[in-house]
Amino acid sequence: MNPVSLLVFDALLLLSIVGLAWASLATTDVRRGVILFMAFGLVLAVAWGRLLAPDVALAEAAIGAGLSGALLLAAAHRQPRPLSPETTNATRNKGAAGVGVVLRWAVTLLCTALAGTLAWALLHAFSSTPHDMLPGAISANLAVSGVSNPVTAVLLNFRAYDTLLELAVLLTAVLGIFALGQANPGYQPAGPVFDGLVRWLVPVLILTAGYLLWVGAHAPGGAFQAGAMLAAAGVVLRLAGRTRIGLPEGLMLRIVIAAGVGVFLLIGMTLLLLGRPFLGYPPAWAGSLILLIETAAMLSIAATLVLAFLGGRPEATGVKAEANRQCEEIP
Amino acid sequence: MLTTQVLYALTACVLVALGLRGALLHASLLQRIVAINVMGAGVFMLLIAVAYRGPGQSPDPLPHALVLTGIVVAVSATALALALARRLHAERDDG
Numbered sequence: 001m002n003p004v005s006l007l008v009f010d011a012l013l014l015l016s017i018v019g020l021a022w023a024s025l026a027t028t029d030v031r032r033g034v035i036l037f038m039a040f041g042l043v044l045a046v047a048w049g050r051l052l053a054p055d056v057a058l059a060e061a062a063i064g065a066g067l068s069g070a071l072l073l074a075a076a077h078r079q080p081r082p083l084s085p086e087t088t089n090a091t092r093n094k095g096a097a098g099v100g101v102v103l104r105w106a107v108t109l110l111c112t113a114l115a116g117t118l119a120w121a122l123l124h125a126f127s128s129t130p131h132d133m134l135p136g137a138i139s140a141n142l143a144v145s146g147v148s149n150p151v152t153a154v155l156l157n158f159r160a161y162d163t164l165l166e167l168a169v170l171l172t173a174v175l176g177i178f179a180l181g182q183a184n185p186g187y188q189p190a191g192p193v194f195d196g197l198v199r200w201l202v203p204v205l206i207l208t209a210g211y212l213l214w215v216g217a218h219a220p221g222g223a224f225q226a227g228a229m230l231a232a233a234g235v236v237l238r239l240a241g242r243t244r245i246g247l248p249e250g251l252m253l254r255i256v257i258a259a260g261v262g263v264f265l266l267i268g269m270t271l272l273l274l275g276r277p278f279l280g281y282p283p284a285w286a287g288s289l290i291l292l293i294e295t296a297a298m299l300s301i302a303a304t305l306v307l308a309f310l311g312g313r314p315e316a317t318g319v320k321a322e323a324n325r326q327c328e329e330i331p
Numbered sequence: 332m333l334t335t336q337v338l339y340a341l342t343a344c345v346l347v348a349l350g351l352r353g354a355l356l357h358a359s360l361l362q363r364i365v366a367i368n369v370m371g372a373g374v375f376m377l378l379i380a381v382a383y384r385g386p387g388q389s390p391d392p393l394p395h396a397l398v399l400t401g402i403v404v405a406v407s408a409t410a411l412a413l414a415l416a417r418r419l420h421a422e423r424d425d426g
Binding site: 006007010011014017018021022024025030033034037040041044047048051052053055056059060063064067068071072075076078079104107108111112114115116118119122123126132134135138150151153154155159162163166169170173174176177180181222224301304305308309311312 | 333334335336337338339340341342344345346347348349350351352353355356357359361362364365366368369372375376377379380382383386389390391392393395396397398399400402403404405406407408409410411413414415416417418420421
């Protein structure tokens with residue numbers, strides 16, 4: 001592609017990104033804002049592809065636009081919709097009264113100043129000569145990392161510490177969600193067309209998750225994208241009104257949620273006992289250990305994201321719950 | 332200095348400012364959460380623009396890995412924020 005048409009493409013892409021961000025924040029209709037935000041996420045995924053970041057593009061499309069969108073849309077659905085233009089105006093006036101016009105302008109001015117400072121600092125950084133030491137070090141050590149996809153090598157080997165702590169963040173978030181209350185009520189059972197779609201879609205999503213997990217070692221993909229796919233299967237089942245969405249119950253659920261951090265720590269500690277640095281895999285074992293950690297991480301991420309969509313502790317649906325219900329029915 | 336890199340980095344600055352303004356000024360909690368996500372998208376774009384090395388050159392994988400981590404952390408933070416917002420609404424309705 002010649003440089004001029006590429007520049008036109010960039011300009012159009014960036015204009016639509018800024019336009020969608022502006023539109024999703026400017027509207028007072030929450031649902032419209034959320035749907036525009038999902039479109040924003042999908043256009044962002046195109047931008048990541050354009051900047052040669054296919055791993056990030058996959059994650060953005062699946063998590064940033066897909067699952068975040070599903071979470072936000074479900075939350076927007078529970079909020080009362082503004083009934084008429086008068087109510088919209090009333091909320092707008094209330095908002096304007098809450099935040100004075102002067103303050104509004106002051107905030108806008110400050111944010112503009114922040115953007116200007118940030119841009120100035122960036123242009124300054126770009127104009128100085130770049131010294132690419134880290135990319136060189138990464139490509140030099142890629143052969144001993146156990147995988148050939150540099151992004152996976154950074155995530156699971158060179159900076160495995162970051163990923164371990166990220167999984168800890170996920171665990172903390174899901175514990176917070178558990179502490180805040182019960183899951184949202186489920187949905188109505190799906191009609192025949194949607195139900196038929198679900199029957200086809202869920203196996204394909206599970207298969208795609210397995211493929212992404214495996215392919216992450218040498219091509220774009222990995223535990224995050226795979227976990228998001230698996231979670232999407234759970235969300236689709238939930239939307240179709242199923243009570244059993246593949247989520248384990250009780251102790252098993254707790255084990256799955258903690259599996260990512262648990263397996264990671266266990267491998268790190270075992271390596272310490274064997275006299276190696278924490279998470280410093282022996283090169284011969286690196287590939288297998290990374291796949292093991294990624295499998296556990298995928299399951300934890302998927303369970304976390306499904307629980308996030310449920311919005312709380314899941315209601316028991318298994319044998320025990322059935323037994324309890326039967327006990328209650330007996331007078 | 333690459334034109335593409337500069338274009339995307341400047342857009343990232345605009346997104347950060349837009350998101351911050353929305354997060355500070357919106358009355359609805361849900362829209363504040365959306366605004367914080369827009370701000371996060373700006374930060375991600377900044378990192379990916381910094382990683383870009385031009386057409387045909389392989390980009391720096393380190394910022395890509397950071398953004399991947401960031402996307403997952405952002406969605407879990409969003410989920411926790413939404414659960415908090417739901418609880419807040421429930422408490423307000425009861426009281």
